[in-house]
Amino acid sequence: MGIATVNPATGETLKNFEPLNDQEIAQKLDQAQKTFEQYRYIPIAQKAEWMNAAATLLVDRREEFGKIMALEVGKPIASAIAEAEKSAWVCRYYAENAAQFLANVPIETDASRSFVSYQPIGVVLAVMPWNFPFWQVFRFAAPALMAGNVGLLKHASNVPQCALAIEEIFREAGFPTGAFQTLLVGSDKVAQIVTDERVKAATLTGSEPAGASLASLAGKLIKKTVLELGGSDPFIVLESADLETAVSTAVTARMINSGQSCIAAKRFIVQEAIADQFTEKLVAKYAALKVGDPMNPETDIGPLATPGILKDLDQLVQTCIEKGAKALIGGNPQDVLTRSVVAFQHGNFYPPTILADFPPGTPADDEEFFGPVALLFRVPDIDAAIRLANSSPFGLGASAWTGIQEEGNRLATELEAGAVFINGMVKSDPRLPFGGVKRSGYGRELGIQGIHEFVNIKTVWMK
The missing domain is CATH 3.40.309.10 (Aldehyde Dehydrogenase; Chain A, domain 2)
Structure with a gap:
């Protein structure tokens, strides 16, 4: 399947996109890793400032983004605009609460000082679906970036303009270029990306077969995954x-x-x-x-x-x-x-x-x-x-x-x-954890539980 905008209301192909080649993918991965090594130490207050700026862009340009969603997936325009606004909500939620969610938690033990800390793990790959092309991405990206991770987005192949718009939002909000990158690639490149040693974890929202495939690949390399799959x-x-x-x-x-x-x-x-x-x-x-x-x-x-x-x-x-x-x-x-x-x-x-x-x-x-x-x-x-x-x-x-x-x-x-x-x-x-059981997947997004999925929950014991 090619990467293209096809109007689902008319069947007309509006724009085709050239997928990244292997060299370009490698460059993106390298940039993500280099950015993480610096980004993880940026004060959380600065990250929050950028995240609030992203929220402001989403609200100010909600009609523009709503039209892109309606054009690419046929979403009724009113709900598409509301999706942009909801995406701003999750950005603001984590901008306001991440410091509290990630604060050290003191634990009384036989040490003079012991506590649990939450530290970022690195590059996280997000394989996202087309049906909520903004919300699904921002509910991953907001907690992941606030935790100090960097994100790579492999979006559905029928929403390339949404994917590029989201990357632009984070860049315009002030985040370093490599903190969030869109990868215009087909599903055939997911295995190559998730098995790269620079990618430390992956999250997927989509079908059961796609989730099983990703989890299998990641499991062989002992990499963390979060899956949100189907529902009835x-x-x-x-x-x-x-x-x-x-x-x-x-x-x-x-x-x-x-x-x-x-x-x-x-x-x-x-x-x-x-x-x-x-x-x-x-x-x-x-x-x-x-x-x-x-x-x-x-x-x-x-x-x-x-x-x-x-x-x-x-x-x-x-x-x-x-x-x-x-x-x-x-x-x-x-x-x-x-x-x-x-x-x-x-x-x-x-x-x-x-x-x-x-x-x-x-x-x-x-x-x-x-x-x-x-x-x-x-x-x-x-x-x-x-x-x-x-x-x-x-x-x-x-x-x-x-x-x-x-x-x-x-x-x-x-x-x-x-x-x-x-x-x-x-x-x-944003305030409540979201995810399923049985064949609907595992792990949680949103809430305090969501930001803790992709961190090193580290025990620190000091004599």
């Missing part, structure tokens, strides 16, 4: 829930980034007593969603990022239908052309879809549906809801809705996920 998040609605709020949130939770989010709600598990009401309301809200030009501020759902994603999603949907599941709305890619995207017949649009009544053995059991498709299940009680939610091989996030505190406590305890939100939508927040 449950959205449980019990009889005691506030139904109107749950339905409204269900639409938002499924349609984040046109449904292309790891933590989007994907499996809607509804107690039988209210399932008819929930279904009727959900179908009505899906029917009202506006599909179309991502540059139009009124658009709810833009195109999927690539033709391959569109094909894979439709294949999962059609397999479910062929095996006996019902499409309550949508389910046919041609339907979307009758709505509001006739002018974009070569775009990667998919209609809002709700599937229900699954027989055993469909992809709904264990696959991630990456797009505007909701999977609707009925269960008799909370026990069945928890069993079904935990039956997935994934464990990233979970949302559950109830009006009874005891039910909420039980759901928070028993759901197998890296994050559980009771009466709220799963979301990432």
